Amino acid sequence: MTGVEDGLFDTDDGGAEGAVPEKGTPRPPLAVRMRPQSLDEIVGQQHLLGERAPLRRLIAGSGAASVLLYGPPGTGKTTMASLISQATGGRFEALSALSSGVKEVRVVIDLARRRLAQGQQTVLFIDEVHRFSKTQQDALLDAVENRIVLLVAATTENPSFSVVAPLLSRSLVLHLQSLTDDDIKAVLRRAVADPRGLDGAVTVSDDALDHLVAVAGGDARRALTALEASADAVEAGGEVAVADVEAAIDRAAVRYDRAGDQHYDVTSAFIKSIRGSDVDAAVHYLARMISAGEDPRFIARRLMIHASEDIGMADPTALQAAVAAAQVVQLVGMPEAKLALAQATIHLATAPKSGAVTSALGRAMSDVSAGKAGAVPPPLRDGHYAGAKKLGNAQGYRFPHDDPDGVLAQQYPPDVLVGVDYYEPTDHGFERELQPRVGRLRSIVRGLTSRNRSRR
Numbered sequence: 001m002t003g004v005e006d007g008l009f010d011t012d013d014g015g016a017e018g019a020v021p022e023k024g025t026p027r028p029p030l031a032v033r034m035r036p037q038s039l040d041e042i043v044g045q046q047h048l049l050g051e052r053a054p055l056r057r058l059i060a061g062s063g064a065a066s067v068l069l070y071g072p073p074g075t076g077k078t079t080m081a082s083l084i085s086q087a088t089g090g091r092f093e094a095l096s097a098l099s100s101g102v103k104e105v106r107v108v109i110d111l112a113r114r115r116l117a118q119g120q121q122t123v124l125f126i127d128e129v130h131r132f133s134k135t136q137q138d139a140l141l142d143a144v145e146n147r148i149v150l151l152v153a154a155t156t157e158n159p160s161f162s163v164v165a166p167l168l169s170r171s172l173v174l175h176l177q178s179l180t181d182d183d184i185k186a187v188l189r190r191a192v193a194d195p196r197g198l199d200g201a202v203t204v205s206d207d208a209l210d211h212l213v214a215v216a217g218g219d220a221r222r223a224l225t226a227l228e229a230s231a232d233a234v235e236a237g238g239e240v241a242v243a244d245v246e247a248a249i250d251r252a253a254v255r256y257d258r259a260g261d262q263h264y265d266v267t268s269a270f271i272k273s274i275r276g277s278d279v280d281a282a283v284h285y286l287a288r289m290i291s292a293g294e295d296p297r298f299i300a301r302r303l304m305i306h307a308s309e310d311i312g313m314a315d316p317t318a319l320q321a322a323v324a325a326a327q328v329v330q331l332v333g334m335p336e337a338k339l340a341l342a343q344a345t346i347h348l349a350t351a352p353k354s355g356a357v358t359s360a361l362g363r364a365m366s367d368v369s370a371g372k373a374g375a376v377p378p379p380l381r382d383g384h385y386a387g388a389k390k391l392g393n394a395q396g397y398r399f400p401h402d403d404p405d406g407v408l409a410q411q412y413p414p415d416v417l418v419g420v421d422y423y424e425p426t427d428h429g430f431e432r433e434l435q436p437r438v439g440r441l442r443s444i445v446r447g448l449t450s451r452n453r454s455r456r
Helices: 052-057 077-088 102-117 134-138 141-147 163-168 183-195 206-216 220-231 242-249 261-275 279-289 296-314 317-331 337-350 356-369 431-445
Strands: 069-070 091-096 124-129 149-155 172-175
Touching: 052 069, 052 077, 052 172, 052 279, 069 077, 069 206, 077 124, 077 149, 077 206, 091 172, 102 124, 102 134, 102 149, 102 337, 124 172, 141 163, 149 431, 183 206, 183 220, 220 242, 261 279, 261 431, 279 296, 279 337, 296 317, 296 337, 296 356, 296 431, 317 337
Parallel strands: 069 149, 069 172, 091 124, 124 149
Antiparallel strands: none
């Protein structure tokens, strides 16, 4: 059990801001020293910090609700917990789901109950709450509901899947977002200049700053850790260059501007490698995008588009794989989601290819644009309203399930498009099986096949 008095949220050296540590006392890491100490120092999360927003009220001390802070690493969850605890003026207790069990939870709650009897609120911070078992989470319910403790829990996983429903209903769920490139740059620049940070002992080149932003992946803690390691190798008054960052974190800078040519060139090469079935090249370009800090949601969107555009019905599971990868990006986040993106990339690159879906829709869209729409055949029109029968709507419609084969002769397209073929299956992958089936279905539907046809 650890309280704020034990130094979990000490922002510098355990004393006043800017104080010099006692001799022999190791200085806290840069990421700890630069942890925001007020609302004004928070970078990002403006969707939660606007006027009258719940999180702003909590941090300002004008709210009292248990909260679940959900978001990727390095987005400020621990910082928010620290500021909320300061705002309440209560005692602070912290537990880690990695090392605490039901026993530790009950000890904190008993302590909080005694404090409450003396008029003092206890703020309980639980990190990685998604790692708590159902029993451990259930042990918190009564204390949270009766405000014996003000719970501030942090999780990197979607609480809808990782937190029990009763605890969810008793808490305010706040979704923190990955920091933007500009947010990370602001954090780094402040750390370079601030007395709590590097205090101007070094400067950082623009290229090195861009590389630090890229390796951070939206994680402020990671960015500050990389900055500190890079600055340690530079003499006082010197400049941190890209080579210093590369040497400090053993990772080469990837030339990749998300708003420039490299973004479009690498993305284009990625898609064309998948289309060309070069799985190795596709994985290479995926690695370059991930290493450069490309938004994983962008990669997932490209995979979903490609699954229909260049594979389609040749492998109907390709779209499922791409959508599943996108869900992993949403529910799990980086860095773990990179494996799902790689799996989907390999699936799509090795899948049989077909542009038949793209071609079918393109032909149909062209006909519609050319005015070949025509009236819907009367039997197919909606008949669920008064007067529809008098108009001939839905009259004569033949229900396919009444036919032993489930398919029968009937006109579906407008008159102007009768007999027009849009979808032309290839002989690649699953479409090899679809090709003869599509032909048989067209013959039956268009009345070109004898009623004595054999069962399919």
